[in-house]
Amino acid sequence: MSIQAFLDFGKSLQRNGKTFCEKASCNFLRKELPVRLANIIKEIHLLPESLICQPSTQIVQGWYEKSFAELITYEQADLTNDAIVSRFTQDLIKIRNRHNLVVETMAQGVVELSRGSEDKRIMVDSVTRDSIQYFLDRFYMMRISIRMLINQHTILFGGELPFSAGHVGTIDPECDIQLVVEDAFASARSLCENFYEQSPELKMTCINTVNREEPLKIVYVPSHLFHISFELFKNAMRATCEKGGASLSLPPIEVVIVKTTEDVAIKMSDQGGGIPQRNMPQLFEYMFSTAPSPVDAGTSVNVVPMAGYGYGLPLSRLYARYFHGDLQVYSIHGFGTDAVIYLKTLSESASEFLPVFNKSVMKQYSSTR
Numbered sequence: 001m002s003i004q005a006f007l008d009f010g011k012s013l014q015r016n017g018k019t020f021c022e023k024a025s026c027n028f029l030r031k032e033l034p035v036r037l038a039n040i041i042k043e044i045h046l047l048p049e050s051l052i053c054q055p056s057t058q059i060v061q062g063w064y065e066k067s068f069a070e071l072i073t074y075e076q077a078d079l080t081n082d083a084i085v086s087r088f089t090q091d092l093i094k095i096r097n098r099h100n101l102v103v104e105t106m107a108q109g110v111v112e113l114s115r116g117s118e119d120k121r122i123m124v125d126s127v128t129r130d131s132i133q134y135f136l137d138r139f140y141m142m143r144i145s146i147r148m149l150i151n152q153h154t155i156l157f158g159g160e161l162p163f164s165a166g167h168v169g170t171i172d173p174e175c176d177i178q179l180v181v182e183d184a185f186a187s188a189r190s191l192c193e194n195f196y197e198q199s200p201e202l203k204m205t206c207i208n209t210v211n212r213e214e215p216l217k218i219v220y221v222p223s224h225l226f227h228i229s230f231e232l233f234k235n236a237m238r239a240t241c242e243k244g245g246a247s248l249s250l251p252p253i254e255v256v257i258v259k260t261t262e263d264v265a266i267k268m269s270d271q272g273g274g275i276p277q278r279n280m281p282q283l284f285e286y287m288f289s290t291a292p293s294p295v296d297a298g299t300s301v302n303v304v305p306m307a308g309y310g311y312g313l314p315l316s317r318l319y320a321r322y323f324h325g326d327l328q329v330y331s332i333h334g335f336g337t338d339a340v341i342y343l344k345t346l347s348e349s350a351s352e353f354l355p356v357f358n359k360s361v362m363k364q365y366s367s368t369r
């Protein structure tokens with residue numbers, strides 16, 4: 001699906017009526033969701049045995065198999081029966097809630113593997129690490145796509161409220177990029193103030209090369225852009241405050257947003273000291289991110305780290321890539337870091353970027369089986 005297709009379907013409710021559209025949406029989802037779940041389940045089976053055998057991985061696998069089994073009971077259902085259509089929508093809400101903690105539970109499975117909870121002899125070799133990195137990128141991207149399909153349906157038909165008026169499901173047809181980025185900055189800033197008792201200022205420049213003097217708007221999912229921006233601002237503020245120490249004036253975080261006919265680019269530049277090039281690959285690694293967190297290391301539990309080895313960055317890159325955008329980080333060690341979010345300007349070009357399951361995928365795992 002492209003963002004435009006999601007939008008067109010949502011807008012067709014006025015023309016075709018809600019009941020007709022809910023049946024059409026059910027008919028699409030009862031085929032599409034089991035296919036996406038089946039792809040994930042097939043790929044879980046290809047994981048290194050050392051990860052599959054972990055208790056938390058087993059829990060996640062069980063959730064996917066249970067949800068698949070529930071959805072395929074609708075394969076031949078009579079969708080002219082309103083009660084069945086309504087039950088399908090309620091079951092989607094139940095399935096989405098069942099999977100709310102998949103990221104954390106899967107991360108726990110990776111931690112259990114790293115700690116060798118089952119068998120101290122398990123060392124995570126680089127081939128296993130690579131296949132886990134490959135799997136989790138695909139696994140979490142598929143999860144983003146499944147939750148997008150379910151959320152669109154449950155907001156349009158399940159009585160769940162859209163984020164605000166004018167939105168079509170989770171999509172804002174006129175998403176004001178500057179406002180969402182400023183919102184994310186404010187949220188990260190209050191977290192920063194609580195933790196560091198200081199925070200850098202924001203210096204923002206907006207350039208709209210398509211319609212000068214107009215606000216920079218595109219059709220997008222504001223919650224995705226907020227999630228990505230919030231994560232990047234947290235990192236930039238952490239580096240700036242850690243480097244700045246108790247100095248009175250911190251260098252600002254400079255944001256430049258540029259919209260052209262092709263792309264929207266959002267660059268966030270900080271003077272937080274940067275990272276050595278040798279460390280850059282680790283930023284996006286799930287295995288690195290799940291190293292025992294500062295809290296695990298015995299720090300007092302009330303110390304909530306600004307950025308605590310979470311999956312924040314790799315997941316943010318998946319959100320950016322989901323509709324064919326990207327997230328890139330350029331760091332100058334000794335000076336600071338630039339993080340750039342790229343989004344598609346045209347909603348027709350912003351189509352879902354889905355992992356496909358085929359023979360070449362199986363080769364990616366073959367060396368670990």
Ligand SMILES: O=C(O)CCCOc1c(F)cc(-c2c(C(=O)NCc3ccc(C(=O)O)cc3)noc2-c2cc(Cl)c(O)cc2O)cc1F
Nearest residue numbers: 235236238239272274275307308309310311312313337339
């Ligand atoms: O919780 C999560 O998922 C995010 C966890 C991630 O947490 C991090 C974090 F917030 C910020 C940094 C960091 C540092 C740093 O820390 N520099 C100090 C140091 C100096 C020397 C060496 C060395 O010699 O090895 C390493 C670091 N410098 O720039 C950044 C930085 C990183 C990103 Cl992705 C960004 O968007 C903006 C930034 O300013 C690194 C993180 F890792």
